[in-house]
Amino acid sequence: xxxxxxxxxxxxxxxxxxxxxxxxxxxxxxxxxxxxxxxxxxxxxxxxxxxxxxxxxxxxxxxxxxxxxxxxxxxxxxxxxxxxxxxxxxxxxxxxxxxxxxxxxxxxxxxxxxxxxxxxxxxxxxxxxxxxxxxxxxxxxxxxxxxxxxxxxxxxxxxxx
Numbered sequence: 819x820x821x822x823x824x825x826x827x828x829x830x831x832x833x834x835x836x837x838x839x840x841x842x843x844x845x846x847x848x849x850x851x852x853x854x855x856x857x858x859x860x861x862x863x864x865x866x867x868x869x870x871x872x873x874x875x876x877x878x879x880x881x882x883x884x885x886x887x888x889x890x891x892x893x894x895x896x897x898x899x900x901x902x903x904x905x906x907x908x909x910x911x912x913x914x915x916x917x918x919x920x921x922x923x924x925x926x927x928x929x930x931x932x933x934x935x936x937x938x939x940x941x942x943x944x945x946x947x948x949x950x951x952x953x954x955x956x957x958x959x960x961x962x963x964x965x966x967x968x969x970x971x972x973x974x975x976x977x978x979x
Contacts, residue, residue: 827978829869830938833862833928834967837946844917844953845960851917852903859899859924863892866931888931895927921950941970 836858844851870888874881899920906916929943945967952959 826869826936826938827974829865830942830974831971832865833939833942834945834971836861837942837949838964838967840921841949841953841960841963844921844949848914848917848953852906852913852920855917855920855924856899856903859892859896859920859927862924862928863889863896866892866935870935891931892927895923898923898927918950918954921946921953925950938974945970 840851840854840858843854867885867889871881871885874884902911902916902919902923905911906913911919925943925946927943928939928946932939932941932943945963948966949959949963952963
């Protein structure tokens with residue numbers, strides 16, 4: 819059951835739904851968004867390690883190696899996000915920018931994880947990067963990104979492996 823729920827398809831849907839929630843938070847409160855995106859780095863990383871662990875349940879040596887590699891990859895993203903928050907604490911950047919930079923760190927980490935795990939994570943990373951760019955440059959972007967997320971989820975159901 820756990821292996822089924824941690825499949826690439828359902829992880830992609832969860833990532834997309836959490837990203838859409840983050841879009842709403844970023845659009846309404848750029849001050850609080852950096853906490854949300856920092857938490858998402860932790861949550862996405864935990865999900866990626868758990869998914870990697872359960873996908874290789876029959877090969878203990880490979881399971882350990884791949885889980886450690888995935889954990890180190892996500893630990894790098896978490897350290898980068900913590901450094902962004904340290905810059906905020908020291909006054910180097912403003913609170914409004916911290917959420918966008920943390921979102922960009924999350925987007926890059928998810929995208930790079932997708933180079934190993936498949937197209938769904940690459941699409942999630944690109945979607946998160948589009949969210950960061952849209953929040954930085956456009957006033958009205960929420961409904962367009964929700965429509966794009968819906969299209970991605972529909973395509974994932976169509977290409978369900």
